[in-house]
Amino acid sequence: MTRPTALAGLAEEVTCAICLDIHSTPVSLSCGHSFCKQRVQQSRQLRPQVPFRFPLCHSQAEPAAELQPNVQLRSIVEKFLDAPTQEKKEDGEMQSEDEDESSGPEDGVILCDSCLQEPQPALKTCLTCEASLCQAHLSKHRTKSHLKDHVLVEPCDAQVLAERRCRQHSKLLECYCKTDSVCICVMCCVTSSHKNHEIIPLEEAFGQVQKAFPETLKALQKHEAELNQRITNLLKQEDEVEAEESLRRNQLESLFEQMQLQLENTKAEVLTALRQNEEQQLSKIRTQIEKHQEEKDAASRDIQELNVLKHQKDMLLFTKAFEAIRTRKRNAVPTAAGVTLPTPPILFDELTTDITLRLFQQFLSDTKALFKDLPVCEHLTVSVKHLNGFHSNATRVYAPPRILYDFLHDLHAFPNNQRATEQVQSNQSFSGGRHFWEVDTSNATGWKLGIVQPSVECYLQTFADRLCVFKGQTMIADKGCPVALKVVRVELDCRRNTLAFYNASVKDGDPAESLRLIETLSIPSIYPAYAIFYTSDGYLQLL
Structure with a gap:
């Protein structure tokens, strides 16, 4: 080892952590580490009542623990200071730059x-030391050979550190249980409920989730x-509902304005x-009053003349005047008052008022029912029996005997002593609500449409150029x-027990003209009811 490298290693050993x-003035603590005496005292003064934690090993010591001077370390420091090297200077400059870069901590770091x-x-x-390190202390931490195996992660607070440890064993979460899809510690692998589960290292689990991450x-x-598309569709639907409701509201207001x-x-x-x-009436009364008033005035004049005449002494004059008054024409007065x-x-009497109010209440009830319970269009079908190779679409009713149908109801005799005819009824029955179905009769003659109930048939039937509505035989x-x-x-x-027939031939144009009522009749409240069809020639097409 060269001298600069040795001195660099020695500089690390004589540096206060x-x-x-x-x-x-280095002093030794009970943990065996040495620090500057002044720094340790300052740390104790900042928190005198809290047990002192050693910076490197984080073990605790009482605040009143005695500080022992480290004479040997002080001697080494003195010798080191007597022989500075360029490497030491560069290390000091690098340390100074690191301190400058790491200065100015922001809030929340x-x-x-x-x-x-x-x-x-x-x-x-450091997860092993459970301590966060700045650039300077991180450099010292990395150079310690016995600290090189420690796990370093991005800076995190005490709460995150606690989450990285097993709550049961207080060990680092270094394994992953694929059976339960949770991170566990080594002790969990051998002592807890994860003992026989499929366990892999956390690094392997990280690699697997990294692969699964893009998908x-x-x-x-x-x-x-x-x-997002669903929300967009719902927002569009919301706008449509608001627009439709606004249109309905305007139409309703217009309707009631017209009704009003x-x-x-x-x-x-x-x-x-x-x-x-x-x-x-007053003119007639007044005419009679004027007429009788004129007759009354004439009678009054006659009375006055008679009163004057009674003083007449001349027999001739009296007789002539009296006869003239008596023979004047006078109309008989009517005896009626x-x-x-x-x-x-x-x-307007009590009965008329009551009937009018009941009709108006029925009108209001019908209006509410019209708005609350719109009729539902029923696409009906009928059962068909195949005979002599003939067959039929289930939505067409042909004239007999070309195709015979299953009879779900006894044969019904037409009125006016006509022969019994074969009719068919729908597969579907009705017991509640409002329903309608439409039938094209342009290809049929002598047809019959309506319903059959357990007790009666109600229908519309053609006779030559006439339309007749029957309720049973009536x-x-x-x-x-x-x-x-x-x-x-x-x-x-x-619900209202009514059956109505409409002329629905007009499909385009004014909606008010598309349906023209033919007749409405009351029916018994006995259900279920079935739709019935018959034609003497051609066929009926169910729309």
Whole structure:
């Protein structure tokens, strides 16, 4: 070994681990390490009531422990100072530069545990010593041969250091249990529940997770992208809902404004009719009053003339004047107290008021039901029996006898003494809610559409150019069949127990014109109900 190298090693031995300067009055502690007496005393004065921790080994000593001068070390220091080398100077300059670089600690940084007066920011933390080291103390730590095996990590505080140790055995977490996917210490491998598990070194586990890291990151990024897309879709849906609700709100307000306008117009029409009727009645009464007033005035004049005449002494004059008064024409006075008046356009009595209010309440109930419970479109099918090689789509009903169907209901006799006909009914039954189905009748003649219940059939049927609505054997309505009738909509409301038929031939254009009511009838509240179909020629197409 050359002299400069030997002196460099000697400089390390004669340097105080606290002040990082050559020992001045070195003293020995009970742990065997030596430090400058002045530095140790300063450390004790800063925390007089706390046990003193030795900077290198971190063992504890009482504050009142006696400091023993290290005479031999002091002699070595004196000899070392008498023979300085260039290497020592360079080492001092490098140490000074390191101190300059590590000066100025910022808030929140981990400070060196070996610095006593002005702690410098730590560059590494020794897990074995459980101490954080600045650049200067880290250089000393690395040069110690017995400290070279210590594990150095990025600076961390006491809480992180505690997490690096096993809570059960207070040992470093140096192994990884693949069975339980947890980091464990060596003692856990042989004494705890991990004894028979698959254990690998922490370094190997780190290598494995490093390999799995890109795939995991990619999967999480994909998951994040999917969530972002999901959120975007939900936000778009939210905007659509707000827009649709705004449109519905505007439509509803417009609807009620129109209803209110029509109600006001009807009110004005009724009030006008009542006012006109009143004027007619008063005019008739006044005409009679004027007529009778004229007759009364004439009678009064006759009475006055008679009162004057009774003083007449001349027989001739009296007789002529009296006969003239008596023979004057006078109309008989009617015995009735008044005159016959025109009938009012509307009568308001308790019964009429009650009926009007009940109809209005029913209208409000129907309006609420319309908004709350919209009818559901049912795409019906029917069961078909194959016969003589013929077959049929389950959404078409052909005229018999080309195809015969399974009868899920007894044969029904048409009204007007027609022969019994074969009809089919839907596979699906209805027991609640509102439903509708539409049927194309343009390729059929003599058709019949409706429902069958356990006790009765209700249906719409064509007779020549007539549309007839039946409830059992009773005809409810008889109307002319529209020339443009092609599509019939059957609407069943199980809650209100009603069956309605609509002309749904118009599919485009004004929505108000797309459905024209043919007839609505009340049905028994007995369910289930099935849709029924029949045609005497051609076929019916279920839409």
